Amino acid sequence: xxxxxxxxxxxxxxxxxxxxxxxxxxxxxxxxxxxxxxxxxxxxxxxxxxxxxxxxxxxxxxxxxxxxxxxxxxxxxxxxxxxxxxxxxxxxxxxxxxxxxxxxxx
Amino acid sequence: xxxxxxxxxxxxxxxxxxxxxxxxxxxxxxxxxxxxxxxxxxxxxxxxxxxxxxxxxxxxxxxxxxxxxxxxxxxxxxxxxxxxxxxxxxxxxxxxxxxxxxxxxxxxxxxxxxxxxxxxxxxxxxxxxxxxxxxxxxxxxxxxxxxxxxxxxxxxxxxxxxxxxxxxxxxxxxxxxxxxxxxxxxxxxxxxxxxxxxxxxxxxxxxxxxxxxxxxxxxxxxxxxxxxxxxxxxxxxxxxxxxxxxxxxxxxxxxxxxxxxx
Numbered sequence: 031x032x033x034x035x036x037x038x039x040x041x042x043x044x045x046x047x048x049x050x051x052x053x054x055x056x057x058x059x060x061x062x063x064x065x066x067x068x069x070x071x072x073x074x075x076x077x078x079x080x081x082x083x084x085x086x087x088x089x090x091x092x093x094x095x096x097x098x099x100x101x102x103x104x105x106x107x108x109x110x111x112x113x114x115x116x117x118x119x120x121x122x123x124x125x126x127x128x129x130x131x132x133x134x135x136x
Numbered sequence: 137x138x139x140x141x142x143x144x145x146x147x148x149x150x151x152x153x154x155x156x157x158x159x160x161x162x163x164x165x166x167x168x169x170x171x172x173x174x175x176x177x178x179x180x181x182x183x184x185x186x187x188x189x190x191x192x193x194x195x196x197x198x199x200x201x202x203x204x205x206x207x208x209x210x211x212x213x214x215x216x217x218x219x220x221x222x223x224x225x226x227x228x229x230x231x232x233x234x235x236x237x238x239x240x241x242x243x244x245x246x247x248x249x250x251x252x253x254x255x256x257x258x259x260x261x262x263x264x265x266x267x268x269x270x271x272x273x274x275x276x277x278x279x280x281x282x283x284x285x286x287x288x289x290x291x292x293x294x295x296x297x298x299x300x301x302x303x304x305x306x307x308x309x310x311x312x313x314x315x316x317x318x319x320x321x322x323x324x325x326x327x328x329x330x331x332x333x334x335x336x337x338x339x340x341x342x343x344x345x346x347x348x349x350x351x352x353x354x355x356x357x358x359x360x361x362x363x364x365x366x367x368x369x370x371x372x373x374x375x376x377x378x379x380x381x382x383x384x385x386x387x388x389x390x391x392x393x394x395x396x397x398x
Contacts (some may be wrong), residue, residue, distance in 0.1 A: 033194045055150035055194040057348070100191045 032056060034129045036117065041134045042109035047115050050081065050089075053102040054127060060095040076101060078120045084113035109135045149336050161304045164319045164333060165383055171389050172332040172397060175323075180344070184396035192342040193272060195266075195349045199274025202267060209257025213271075216255070221278045228279035229391050229393060232380045234292050236380025241295040243376050244272045263370035269349050276393035283390055284337055286383040299381030302374055308365025329398070334359075335386040336379060336397020345398060352379055 037051040054076070061073025073095065081089040089105050103120075112135045118128035154173030192215060203221060206212040217224045234245040235250065242250065248271050249260035259270035288296040303314045319328070325331075339352035346354075353375050357367035359366055368375050 033187065033198045035194060035197065037188045053188075053191070053194065055198070100194060102189065102191075125169055 032119075032127045033067060034117075034119075034127060036129055036131050038115065038131050038133070040132065041049075041136060044109065044111075044135050046109050047106050048109050048133075049104060049106055050115065050131075051102070051104050052079075052081075052117050052129075053100060055100055056119075056121075058093075058095070058097055058099045062095070073122065076119045076121045076134070077101060080118050081107075082116040082118075083107065084111070085116075109133060111135055142243055149260060150362060160316065162319070163300075166210075166388070168333075169386060170333055171313065171336070171386075171392065172321075172335055172338055173395070175330045175332040175391060176396075176398065180398055182398055184338075184394075190342070190394060190396060192340075192349055192396065195270045195273035195340070195342075196277045196332065196394055198266070199270035199272070199277075202270055203274055207252075207258045208258040213251070213256075221275065223280050224275055226279045226282045228276040228393070229282045229284050232288055232295075232376050232383065233287065234290070239291060241292060241376050241380060243352075243379050245277060245353075245371065246376065248272065248275070263339050264351060264354060269340060269351065272351065273394050276340060276391065279391045280393065281390050283388060284383050284386050286387075288380065288384050292380065295377040295380050296384060298374065299377035299379070302378050303381055308360065308363040309362045310365075312363040314359065334382070336382045337386050337389045338392040338397060341391055341395035341397050343397045349394070352382075 033055040035051075035053040039048050041092070045133055056076050057074060059071055059074040060068070060078065061070070061075075063071045069102050075095055076093050079088055079091040079093065079101075088107050091103060093101060109123075113133060114126060115131040115133055118126050120126040173184065176184075183191075187193070200220075203213045203217075204219070214221070228244055231247065232241050233247075235241070235242045235247070238250075245263060245268055248268065252258040253260055255298070261271075286292075306313045306316075314334060319332050322331050322333045328355060336352045336355070340349060341355075342349050343355070351370075353370050353372075356375055356378060357370075358366040
């Protein structure tokens with residue numbers, strides 16, 4: 031279970047630029063570290079983040095091993111119509127987690 | 137030459153009637169107690185203070201869910217302690233505390249595991265498991281901003297003494313005690329770091345070095361291995377006793393968990 035935290039306004043004026051913050055609990059293990067026995071700790075990272083706005087992708091990010099644990103993104107988008115923001119994270123093995131945020135545009 | 141030497145010795149003795157090193161071990165004076173927060177860089181303080189960005193809140197949020205979830209063989213934590221941990225507000229500020237049934241000193245982790253085994257029909261959780269961290273983070277967060285205050289009298293007194301003895305004992309290849317860094321040299325530089333007073337009021341906490349959330353015992357183990365001493369096992373009675381000594385030593389500081397430390 032990965033914990034997700036989203037911070038975004040619930041309502042916005044039409045064409046207002048809104049700030050979205052999204053954080054997910056994930057170790058982002060680089061694959062370069064070794065454990066106390068000297069064995070390599072296998073890489074385990076999220077590789078992709080997407081934010082859909084009523085189905086249309088409005089923000090996308092590619093993550094590499096240099097990204098810190100519990101990745102935290104802040105981005106902006108223009109509120110044009112009411113709908114849902116669907117945020118999803120996909121890891122290197124194809125497992126994914128998602129969260130939805132409802133936005134009402136006046 | 138000999139005369140000059142004798143004179144010097146005489147002067148030294150006159151200036152300093154007590155030998156410099158009596159072996160007397162002074163606790164941190166009450167007036168100078170300062171949270172580790174004050175030794176952090178401004179950016180790290182901002183991270184702790186921000187109620188969205190603080191990564192420790194991921195564990196608090198996870199703990200809040202676990203707290204309300206009924207066990208397979210027993211009640212949810214919330215069925216005794218109230219929804220939203222209403223009846224546990226501030227409780228974490230008084231841990232470690234004596235446990236009346238076993239007559240032993242328990243910390244927050246130990247208390248949670250006792251509850252699970254006795255009342256919830258659930259197995260104890262392993263130290264540093266994500267579930268135990270989440271539950272300690274959540275219960276500690278219910279005491280956020282409250283003053284740490286523990287009872288060290290009665291049956292707790294021997295634990296306090298044992299914790300204090302560990303704090304003052306030199307150990308490891310560097311032959312250092314906790315006291316030497318955190319009482320005698322706090323505020324000074326240790327390479328790039330400023331030495332803090334070594335309080336535990338922010339724990340369980342998110343450490344940037346760990347890129348993870350961890351218990352006070354994990355922090356103590358890091359300190360012990362830092363001076364090249366053998367770390368004690370998680371949940372060891374001695375570390376719980378050290379926790380009690382640290383809590384008393386930090387009296388007057390407020391609970392910061394989920395804190396952020398470097």
